Amino acid sequence: MDRKWLAASLLLFFLVIGGVGFAQNAADSVLIRRLADTILTDSKAYTNLRQLTKTVGARLSGSPGFYKAEVWGQQALQDAQADRVWMQECMVPHWVRGGKDSAALLWSAGGRVSQIGLDILALGNSVGTDPKWQGRGDAGGSAMGARMSAGGEAKGILAPVMMVRNFDELEKRKDEVRGKIVFYNYPFNPLFVETFQAYSDAVRYRGAGASRAAKYGAVGVLVRSMSSSVDNNPHTGSLNYSDTMNRIPAAAVGLRDADRIAAALEHPTASDLTIYLRTGAHMLPDTLAHNVIGELKGSEFPDQYITVGGHLDSWDPAEGAQDDGAGLVQSIEVLRALKAIGYKPRHTIRVVLFANEENGGRGGRKYAETAKANHETHLLGLESDNGGFTPRAFTLSLPEEKLAGLKGWVSLLKPYGVYELIHGGGGSDVNPLGPQVGAVVGELRPDSQRYFDYHHSRADVLENVNKRELELGAVNMAALVYLVDKYGL
Amino acid sequence: MDRKWLAASLLLFFLVIGGVGFAQNAADSVLIRRLADTILTDSKAYTNLRQLTKTVGARLSGSPGFYKAEVWGQQALQDAQADRVWMQECMVPHWVRGGKDSAALLWSAGGRVSQIGLDILALGNSVGTDPKWQGRGDAGGSAMGARMSAGGEAKGILAPVMMVRNFDELEKRKDEVRGKIVFYNYPFNPLFVETFQAYSDAVRYRGAGASRAAKYGAVGVLVRSMSSSVDNNPHTGSLNYSDTMNRIPAAAVGLRDADRIAAALEHPTASDLTIYLRTGAHMLPDTLAHNVIGELKGSEFPDQYITVGGHLDSWDPAEGAQDDGAGLVQSIEVLRALKAIGYKPRHTIRVVLFANEENGGRGGRKYAETAKANHETHLLGLESDNGGFTPRAFTLSLPEEKLAGLKGWVSLLKPYGVYELIHGGGGSDVNPLGPQVGAVVGELRPDSQRYFDYHHSRADVLENVNKRELELGAVNMAALVYLVDKYGL
Numbered sequence: 008m009d010r011k012w013l014a015a016s017l018l019l020f021f022l023v024i025g026g027v028g029f030a031q032n033a034a035d036s037v038l039i040r041r042l043a044d045t046i047l048t049d050s051k052a053y054t055n056l057r058q059l060t061k062t063v064g065a066r067l068s069g070s071p072g073f074y075k076a077e078v079w080g081q082q083a084l085q086d087a088q089a090d091r092v093w094m095q096e097c098m099v100p101h102w103v104r105g106g107k108d109s110a111a112l113l114w115s116a117g118g119r120v121s122q123i124g125l126d127i128l129a130l131g132n133s134v135g136t137d138p139k140w141q142g143r144g145d146a147g148g149s150a151m152g153a154r155m156s157a158g159g160e161a162k163g164i165l166a167p168v169m170m171v172r173n174f175d176e177l178e179k180r181k182d183e184v185r186g187k188i189v190f191y192n193y194p195f196n197p198l199f200v201e202t203f204q205a206y207s208d209a210v211r212y213r214g215a216g217a218s219r220a221a222k223y224g225a226v227g228v229l230v231r232s233m234s235s236s237v238d239n240n241p242h243t244g245s246l247n248y249s250d251t252m253n254r255i256p257a258a259a260v261g262l263r264d265a266d267r268i269a270a271a272l273e274h275p276t277a278s279d280l281t282i283y284l285r286t287g288a289h290m291l292p293d294t295l296a297h298n299v300i301g302e303l304k305g306s307e308f309p310d311q312y313i314t315v316g317g318h319l320d321s322w323d324p325a326e327g328a329q330d331d332g333a334g335l336v337q338s339i340e341v342l343r344a345l346k347a348i349g350y351k352p353r354h355t356i357r358v359v360l361f362a363n364e365e366n367g368g369r370g371g372r373k374y375a376e377t378a379k380a381n382h383e384t385h386l387l388g389l390e391s392d393n394g395g396f397t398p399r400a401f402t403l404s405l406p407e408e409k410l411a412g413l414k415g416w417v418s419l420l421k422p423y424g425v426y427e428l429i430h431g432g433g434g435s436d437v438n439p440l441g442p443q444v445g446a447v448v449g450e451l452r453p454d455s456q457r458y459f460d461y462h463h464s465r466a467d468v469l470e471n472v473n474k475r476e477l478e479l480g481a482v483n484m485a486a487l488v489y490l491v492d493k494y495g496l
Numbered sequence: 497m498d499r500k501w502l503a504a505s506l507l508l509f510f511l512v513i514g515g516v517g518f519a520q521n522a523a524d525s526v527l528i529r530r531l532a533d534t535i536l537t538d539s540k541a542y543t544n545l546r547q548l549t550k551t552v553g554a555r556l557s558g559s560p561g562f563y564k565a566e567v568w569g570q571q572a573l574q575d576a577q578a579d580r581v582w583m584q585e586c587m588v589p590h591w592v593r594g595g596k597d598s599a600a601l602l603w604s605a606g607g608r609v610s611q612i613g614l615d616i617l618a619l620g621n622s623v624g625t626d627p628k629w630q631g632r633g634d635a636g637g638s639a640m641g642a643r644m645s646a647g648g649e650a651k652g653i654l655a656p657v658m659m660v661r662n663f664d665e666l667e668k669r670k671d672e673v674r675g676k677i678v679f680y681n682y683p684f685n686p687l688f689v690e691t692f693q694a695y696s697d698a699v700r701y702r703g704a705g706a707s708r709a710a711k712y713g714a715v716g717v718l719v720r721s722m723s724s725s726v727d728n729n730p731h732t733g734s735l736n737y738s739d740t741m742n743r744i745p746a747a748a749v750g751l752r753d754a755d756r757i758a759a760a761l762e763h764p765t766a767s768d769l770t771i772y773l774r775t776g777a778h779m780l781p782d783t784l785a786h787n788v789i790g791e792l793k794g795s796e797f798p799d800q801y802i803t804v805g806g807h808l809d810s811w812d813p814a815e816g817a818q819d820d821g822a823g824l825v826q827s828i829e830v831l832r833a834l835k836a837i838g839y840k841p842r843h844t845i846r847v848v849l850f851a852n853e854e855n856g857g858r859g860g861r862k863y864a865e866t867a868k869a870n871h872e873t874h875l876l877g878l879e880s881d882n883g884g885f886t887p888r889a890f891t892l893s894l895p896e897e898k899l900a901g902l903k904g905w906v907s908l909l910k911p912y913g914v915y916e917l918i919h920g921g922g923g924s925d926v927n928p929l930g931p932q933v934g935a936v937v938g939e940l941r942p943d944s945q946r947y948f949d950y951h952h953s954r955a956d957v958l959e960n961v962n963k964r965e966l967e968l969g970a971v972n973m974a975a976l977v978y979l980v981d982k983y984g985l
Contacts, residue, residue, distance in 0.1 A: 043687075043689070044687060047686045048687065053726070197537055197964070198532075198536055198537065200532070200912055200968070235963070235964055237542070397945050422689060424943075426915055426916075454886045456886050456968065457962050457964075457965070460962070473945055473946050473949065474726055475691070475945040475946075476945045476946070479689070479945065
């Protein structure tokens with residue numbers, strides 16, 4: 008072959024390919040701009056969120072609020088013009104707080120007993136202070152923890168407090184634990200720029216702290232809240248009891264109160280520091296709930312699915328606005344926006360409002376198990392459960408070299424705030440789709456700085472969600488779903 | 497030359513160069529991590545901001561609050577361990593609101609006159625409704641606008657309202673303007689992803705709307721607030737009167753009230769729509785204020801300066817927490833952090849708290865003029881005046897090809913949130929350093945979604961600043977100042 012001819016034809020080849028690439032990119036850019044335009048002007052995300060937070064409110068699995076949220080979810084998906092909306096049955100745990108939690112710190116100084124109230128929230132799945140709630144009848148150390156009745160309500164406990172900074176200190180001082188309320192004062196590490204890393208680092212004290220302390224005879228546990236806030240709100244969340252340990256009451260305490268307890272313990276003239284703790288928390292039998300699902304039927308591959316979702320349940324102190332009302336309304340908005348601009352997806356797009364994430368992860372597991380049982384093919388499970396903050400990235404469970412090939416996608420998303428596709432998993436609702444049906448999973452990674460100001464606390468209300476940040480998250484999610492639908496993964 | 501030898505020596509060359517680059521990068525990375533560590537754990541930014549917002553509060557140029565802020569600024573710079581702190585005299589405009597603004601919409605329907613109150617804020621630099629404040633004595637159209645006295649306070653005006661969507665409509669309907677209050681109902685365009693673009697687009701109605709309407713005989717102006725918020729807070733800000741037109745009163749109205757006026761005007765049964773407007777705003781003579789300056793003396797080039805700053809003045813409805821308390825405390829934190837880790841700057845680092853940005857830009861001009869008069873050499877003027885939100889980028893007034901060469905810097909900043917250096921100017925306080933002394937200028941570009949929820953409104957309070965977002969802005973500013981100090985620009 009003539010060399011010049013080869014060079015010329017190669018040049019032509021690259022020009023054509025480059026031209027096609029450019030034209031494709033331009034078409035994608037235009038379509039994504041149309042998605043953005045409808046979301047930034049006609050979005051239902053914020054109005055849906057207002058309705059969910061202000062008319063439904065808190066919606067822990069099994070609570071009355073949860074069933075109102077199921078109705079809300081079906082209606083919102085129908086209003087978004089889903090082709091089909093249905094409910095997928097799912098048994099969920101049913102934990103109740105059982106009345107208002109109460110706690111106080113008492114100490115002696117100069118011959119007088121003083122006390123201050125502590126702002127606490129019993130941890131999810133925990134047992135209350137009344138022995139009747141405690142799994143093994145006579146809870147460990149109950150002989151030393153004096154139980155007190157408070158006017159017909161759940162009985163409280165009063166016990167000396169022992170502060171530990173971490174599990175290492177607990178182990179070193181294990182002989183001192185019996186009969187005490189252990190206070191885990193492990194700080195949320197400000198040096199992690201991504202606050203979710205600080206959360207991962209600290210959350211083991213909430214998850215395992217009760218059973219680790221019960222092992223040495225503790226009668227209760229207080230945990231410093233996993234938060235970077237400047238206020239004193241306690242942040243709840245679930246714990247996991249070890250089956251081999253006594254189940255003891257456990258509660259989260261706000262950051263200022265945590266500092267107050269630490270200061271009192273370290274004060275030279277204070278003595279006999281005790282904590283009064285009362286919670287009425289307990290588990291009821293598992294109950295029936297539902298994943299709420301809406302879909303847009305695919306035109307070419309109706310049996311191949313792209314799932315996008317968040318979780319319907321939320322903790323009880325507030326409205327679950329960021330966790331995970333935001334993820335719900337963003338997911339519904341993806342469907343609404345695709346339909347609104349007249350896009351016909353090649354694959355079936357499913358929006359799933361998962362039944363139970365917070366204290367069991369049952370919704371996500373049920374959805375993936377059902378998908379497997381039905382031999383469904385899933386391209387992608389995409390989740391939004393990191394709050395409706397300004398978008399910065401997506402994770403995808405793809406190999407790095409594959410992600411590197413998606414630079415063109417990043418340039419399409421960047422005008423709307425996402426500037427990275429990071430190797431990583433989804434959230435706990437879509438992750439089961441990986442092992443069960445081999446789906447790629449991923450999640451929206453918005454800016455993380457404010458999330459733990461609100462997470463699982465009474466500050467998780469609509470007023471702490473910014474409408475435009477919420478919408479921009481939906482824009483990027485819709486754009487990614489479109490790109491996966493068009494090009495596959 | 498032997499080819500293999502050439503290849504081997506080239507390889508060696510690149511390894512050495514690469515190694516040096518790597519080692520430099522690693523040393524920079526370590527130093528920037530130390531800056532981040534001190535800022536994320538020991539920052540004074542948030543406590544300084546709390547003190548400024550809660551003990552000084554609003555601080556418009558010439559107001560008593562401004563002089564308290566000067567004292568606060570000197571103390572904060574001294575506490576940050578500046579080598580030297582001083583005051584640079586600067587004459588500033590002195591506008592006062594002159595009492596509480598008041599407005600109402602009145603209309604007839606079904607034979608009855610109804611009215612609703614409107615939440616307004618007189619625009620900065622505007623004149624009040626009492627003729628005694630109005631520049632040319634008898635304000636244009638005063639013959640038709642009935643003036644009303646309200647219990648000894650400034651007189652109000654009552655005039656028919658005429659809504660226009662934009663200047664084009666004003667020009668088309670100019671014959672209808674005389675004797676009316678013109679209501680500019682130009683929306684903040686949600687399609688701009690960067691909200692500052694929507695602001696630039698809309699702010700001309702605040703800036704020039706009064707004089708453009710006065711040209712055709714309007715007696716007052718209401719302007720839809722430049723905001724993307726979901727509330728009804730009015731957002732003030734300065735206007736500029738044309739010297740050749742009558743000065744007429746002008747005020748900003750909240751978004752919901754703006755929609756209410758529009759709905760009333762478009763309602764088929766409502767008639768005789770008038771607006772009552774009363775403001776006591778007026779200008780007093782220019783007065784003396786100061787740029788507050790602190791510096792760290794350079795070890796190698798003490799006569800070469802890197803300036804970093806924000807503006808000390810703030811609008812009066814709230815605390816100026818985001819605008820620009822955030823920029824002030826971030827700039828002071830840059831100095832504190834560099835000193836705290838023991839860094840000895842090669843060039844002199846100056847922190848400037850500019851005296852007057854909001855309604856005159858006098859502080860920045862004074863600083864640059866003085867720098868020029870003293871024949872100072874300035875490497876960089878860096879500003880933070882876009883709020884203390886999560887950082888995303890810096891602008892720098894460098895050519896694109898020069899910015900492309902700073903990719904290594906971007907990789908050093910990215911762990912802290914800045915992922916771009918964009919070609920662009922600084923803010924209005926450092927921009928004069930460009931023409932006056934040839935400095936490169938630039939600014940922090942944090943995420944923009946929430947800024948216009950707060951800007952110039954009563955919502956600009958400490959509670960709407962996130963501590964960590966504020967600190968991360970300071971981390972990136974300190975890192976950029978360090979890199980410029982070490983490598984130049």
